[in-house]
Amino acid sequence: xxxxxxxxxxxxxxxxxxxxxxxxxxxxxxxxxxxxxxxxxxxxxxxxxxxxxxxxxxxxxxxxxxxxxxxxxxxxxxxxxxxxxxxxxxxxxxxxxxxxxxxxxxxxxxxxxxxxxxxxxxxxxxxxxxxxxxxxxxxxxxxxxxxxxxxxxxxxxxxxxxxxxxxxxxxxxxxxxxxxxxxxxxxxxxxxxxxxxxxxxxxxxxxxxxxxxxxxxxxxxxxxxxxxxxxxxxxxxxxxxxxxxxxxxxxxxxxxxxxxxxxxxxxxxxxx
Amino acid sequence: xxxxxxxxxxxxxxxxxxxxxxxxxxxxxxxxxxxxxxxxxxxxxxxxxxxxxxxxxxxxxxxxxxxxxxxxxxxxxxxxxxxxxxxxxxxxxxxxxxxxxxxxxxxxxxxxxxxxxxxxxxxxxxxxxxxxxxxxxxxxxxxxxxxxxxxxxxxxxxxxxxxxxxxxxxxxxxxxxxxxxxxxxxxxxxxxxxxxxxxxxxxxxxxxxxxxxxxxxxxxxxxxxxxxxxxxxxxxxxxxxxxxxxxxxxxxxxxxxxxxxxxx
Numbered sequence: 260x261x262x263x264x265x266x267x268x269x270x271x272x273x274x275x276x277x278x279x280x281x282x283x284x285x286x287x288x289x290x291x292x293x294x295x296x297x298x299x300x301x302x303x304x305x306x307x308x309x310x311x312x313x314x315x316x317x318x319x320x321x322x323x324x325x326x327x328x329x330x331x332x333x334x335x336x337x338x339x340x341x342x343x344x345x346x347x348x349x350x351x352x353x354x355x356x357x358x359x360x361x362x363x364x365x366x367x368x369x370x371x372x373x374x375x376x377x378x379x380x381x382x383x384x385x386x387x388x389x390x391x392x393x394x395x396x397x398x399x400x401x402x403x404x405x406x407x408x409x410x411x412x413x414x415x416x417x418x419x420x421x422x423x424x425x426x427x428x429x430x431x432x433x434x435x436x437x438x439x440x441x442x443x444x445x446x447x448x449x450x451x452x453x454x455x456x457x458x459x460x461x462x463x464x465x466x467x468x469x470x471x472x473x474x475x476x477x478x479x480x481x482x483x484x485x486x487x488x489x490x491x492x493x494x495x496x497x498x499x500x501x502x503x504x505x506x507x508x509x510x511x512x513x514x515x516x517x518x519x520x521x522x523x524x525x526x527x528x529x530x531x
Numbered sequence: 532x533x534x535x536x537x538x539x540x541x542x543x544x545x546x547x548x549x550x551x552x553x554x555x556x557x558x559x560x561x562x563x564x565x566x567x568x569x570x571x572x573x574x575x576x577x578x579x580x581x582x583x584x585x586x587x588x589x590x591x592x593x594x595x596x597x598x599x600x601x602x603x604x605x606x607x608x609x610x611x612x613x614x615x616x617x618x619x620x621x622x623x624x625x626x627x628x629x630x631x632x633x634x635x636x637x638x639x640x641x642x643x644x645x646x647x648x649x650x651x652x653x654x655x656x657x658x659x660x661x662x663x664x665x666x667x668x669x670x671x672x673x674x675x676x677x678x679x680x681x682x683x684x685x686x687x688x689x690x691x692x693x694x695x696x697x698x699x700x701x702x703x704x705x706x707x708x709x710x711x712x713x714x715x716x717x718x719x720x721x722x723x724x725x726x727x728x729x730x731x732x733x734x735x736x737x738x739x740x741x742x743x744x745x746x747x748x749x750x751x752x753x754x755x756x757x758x759x760x761x762x763x764x765x766x767x768x769x770x771x772x773x774x775x776x777x778x779x780x781x782x783x784x785x786x787x788x789x790x791x792x793x794x795x
Contacts, residue, residue, distance in 0.1 A: 285584050285613055286599020310613070311661075334658030336597030337560065345656045360645070363583060364617040364665035371614045383622055386668040386709060387641075387694030387702045390660060393650045407707055438584050438604050441613050470612075493601055500596050500785050 261431030261477040266455060266486075269479040270296045273451040274419050277326075281308040281370075281417040281449065282315065285440030286336055286498070289490035290423040291315050292483045293455050295524045298322045308417055310366045310441060314489070314506050317341040318524070321516050323353040329396075329415075330358070331366045338503055342510040352513070359396050362388070365412045370441045372414035373448025384410040420449035423487045424472075425494060426463055427456045431474025434463045437493025439470045446472055455483040457495050536766050538719040539678075541738050543569060543774060544766035546630075546676040546717040554627045555579040557666050560598045562676045563630035565777075566717075568594060572773050581620060583662040585611045594781040617662070621669045629670030629710075631663055632677055635688045638731050638752045639702070640675065640695025640713040642667070643688035650690065663693040672711045679718040679749040686752040700730035720746050722763060726755070736761040 264272075274280060274297060282290050294315040297305075306327040309316055313335060319325055321343030333344050347356035361369070368380035381400065391397040391410075400411045422442040424435045433454050435442055446452040454472070459482050465471050474480075486492075489499035509519045536544075546566035550556060552575040558567045560582075568591065571578050579588050584599040588608035595603050604610045611620075620626065634657050635643035642663060648654030667673050677683055687698065695713050696702050703712050716723040722736040734746055734756045747754055766774075 286597050287584075287601070287604075330659065332659045332661035336599070337595075340656070340658070348656050349653060360659055362660045362664040363613070363662040364622070367614040367617050371618075382618075382665070383669065383708060384665050386664075386706060387691060387697055388660070388664045389645075389691040390664065437601065438586070438599050438610055439612050440585070440599075443612065444614060491601055493604065497601060498597075503596070 261427075261454070261474040261480045263431070263459070263480050266293060266296050266481040266483055269453045269481050270300055273453060273478060274302055276302055277304040278302075278418040279306040279308065281415065281420045281445045283309060283420065283422050283440055283442050283445040284487065284490060285311060285438055286313075287438040287440065287490060288423045288435070288442065288487045288492055289313070289315055290421045290455055290486060291488060291490065292486035293421045293423070293453060294319055295527070297324060298520070298524050308415055310363055311336070312344065313341065314503065317343040317506070317510055318520065320344050320347050320356060321353065321510065322520060322524070325356060326354070327357045327359065329361070331361045331363045335503055335506060337500075338507050342507070343516060346513070360390060360394050361397070361412065362390065365397070365410065366415070367441055369412050369415040370444035370448055373416045374444040377414055379411050379413055381409050381411050415448050417445070417449040419451045419453065420445040421453045421455070422446060423455045423483075423492070425457050425492055427454065427459050427474075427480050427482075428463045429459065429461060431477060431480050432463060433472045433474070433477060433480070434465045435470040435472065443470060443472055447476060451478040453479045453481065455481050455486040457484055457486065457492055458482060534765060534768060534771065536771055538738070540766060540771060540774060541763070542676065542678070542717060542719040544770045545722060545738070545763055546674065547573065547770070549674050549715050549717060550575050550578050550628065550630070552577050555581065555625060557581050557583070557621060557626045557629045557662075557670055559631045559663070559666075560595065561632045563632050563674075565594055566676055567630055568777065569770070569774050572777065573770055581616070581626065583613070583616060585613050585616045587611060587620070592780070593784045594777065596785050617665060621665060624669070626666075626670040627672070629666035629673045631666060631673060631675050631693070633675060633693070635683055635685055636675065636677065636716065637685050637688040637695070639697060639700050640716060640725060640730075640732055641688050641691045641697065642675070642693040642695060643690045645690040645692045647689055660692045667693045667695075667712070668709050670710050673713040674715045674717065675713055676717045679720045679746070681749060681751045684750045684752070696725060696730035720749060731755065733757055734760065736763045738763045739765055
């Protein structure tokens with residue numbers, strides 16, 4: 260059964276330097292509070308996995324936490340580039356970032372394969388794309404039944420997956436509603452999982468077909484109100500689109516970024 | 532009376548008209564999303580819009596800023612997990628048209644959203660492929676919309692993120708289980724389509740007031756024009772009114788400040 264603990268303790272206990280970490284959320288329910296806790300604890304050498312590394316991963320990369328990135332679309336949605344990511348890829352600042360680049364379809368399949376305990380995912384993908392030329396994780400196999408050439412990618416098996424969700428009940432069962440992304444797959448694919456939730460309640464009030472991740476499939480749960488902001492939590496608060504736009508200017512300049520980080524992450528304290 | 536409209540509006544309206552009522556469309560964010568929703572609000576009320584965040588048959592009242600905006604989910608028939616979206620709905624063969632934008636396109640309609648320059652030391656690092664590589668191969672056909680400029684329309688893309696017709700125009704020949712590929716490219720100057728034999732993008736329709744010279748200057752290869760070059764029909768007053776209304780309420784919505792407690 261999931262253990263209830265503070266976000267600080269969950270990150271300190273389960274996330275070691277050099278770990279492979281997936282923080283998911285497809286625009287929705289992005290675990291910002293947990294990412295900031297990782298920055299505050301100055302974790303280093305991480306391999307970060309995420310379909311859509313956006314502002315949160317820009318912050319982790321800019322803070323020097325990451326060594327590798329496995330991803331399929333790295334931008335600030337609706338705004339433009341991630342400047343800390345670009346600085347790391349184009350100029351090796353604050354350190355060189357090794358990237359393994361996929362398509363969304365492949366990443367989604369790779370998470371599913373991880374959750375299913377398989378070593379690889381197979382998809383009708385990457386036809387005619389140059390991506391297989393630059394990513395050794397993309398290979399091709401022949402279907403043993405039809406002979407069709409299909410793409411294969413290794414399953415995603417993170418040491419730790421972190422997601423944010425609306426609610427957990429007192430037994431640790433978690434409700435995810437709205438855009439559910441690959442959150443469930445990320446949790447089930449990982450050795451350890453940390454779920455931050457808006458609130459802990461007596462009754463989840465989940466519809467019959469709601470996405471509920473049972474407590475016995477989760478390692479740790481921490482209650483963090485507003486834990487997905489400036490992204491959003493369906494039914495709780497909207498996406499702060501203005502901050503996403505402001506991020507462009509904050510992240511463009513190394514000093515401006517460092518000041519922002521100092522003020523809003525290192526000095527923000529987090530939860531004990 | 533002659534209507535006043537911008538070249539962007541001309542592009543969006545023309546792109547919207549490319550979608551037929553009843554089609555199932557996998558929608559990219561930005562210009563394709565604007566066009567697809569205009570189609571839904573005008574001549575194609577029963578077009579089915581699908582976004583890669585998992586929202587199936589959505590009818591957003593405002594244009595999403597990002598692919599995973601809450602609006603898309605709230606207005607959808609249902610929302611599925613991302614693996615299901617790509618595996619069942621796209622790869623499973625349920626999509627008539629993939630509607631994509633891009634940073635760079637070449638004369639064989641290959642798309643580059645990965646980088647400018649060399650992969651190991653790029654001049655400009657772009658966001659990457661996202662859903663496009665498989666949308667372009669698994670949808671029955673592909674429409675592309677982007678603004679015309681020599682930087683965007685290049686002879687050969689620096690990197691093929693997403694297959695058009697390959698480096699030689701033959702990239703889809705003999706490949707099993709693949710869609711037809713790009714059939715229309717709609718810009719602010721013209722409409723292009725692949726040549727039936729060579730697959731090279733050729734101008735098939737010029738927008739009103741646009742000259743062949745203007746298209747040549749904005750295209751990074753010696754662009755060809757169809758023998759029977761059409762004149763793109765102008766936007767109607769109704770289309771312009773609906774588009775402007777959609778953009779105005781979108782701008783108003785995205786400019787709205789968020790309360791401090793929610794923003795932190």
